[in-house]
Amino acid sequence: MTKLYDQLKEDHRNLVKVLDVLKRQIALYSTREEAGTEKPDIALILDVMDYIQHYPDRFHHPLEEACFDYLDEHKRGDAVARDAIREEHEALEHSASKVRTLLNAINLGEAVPLDRLQQTLDQFHSLQLNHLKREEKTVFKDINALDDAASETILDRVEHRQDPLFADVANQQFNDLIRQLMQQ
């Protein structure tokens, strides 16, 4: 396995764990009015969004797109599947900003129906998870077929970012989220 493919798979494994934390929070909106149940934690949901917008959106997707550019240049693999995934990257960012707008409104004290927030979060969660699955079924095969030289060329083309959650020294901003990840 090349360093490049290993990195992409690792990013997916980590993102699935973060999406599981989000899924649990989304479920808590359904039981929020029952006495004695755990309430959803907006600060934790904001951490999930910060993470996704800071790392997968800013490093993981650009790295995938650098792979697509390389495959395009060498006319290899499934170009149609790549284009569909490129479009999904845009849709994901759009969906993330929709979630962010709602969360900001709540933080500013605006009356946002919580069912609407739950639904928006749920859509975001499904889009993210389906995206990962679709990539693994389609474009990842072509990326996995690249050799070490191609892997190095592609890795050199992107600006590197350290994963702020799963690095050896994680960013303290995410302490609560890290605690949740360890409880899973």
Ligand SMILES: [Fe+2]
């Ligand atoms: Fe992607």
Ligand SMILES: [Fe+2]
């Ligand atoms: Fe991906």
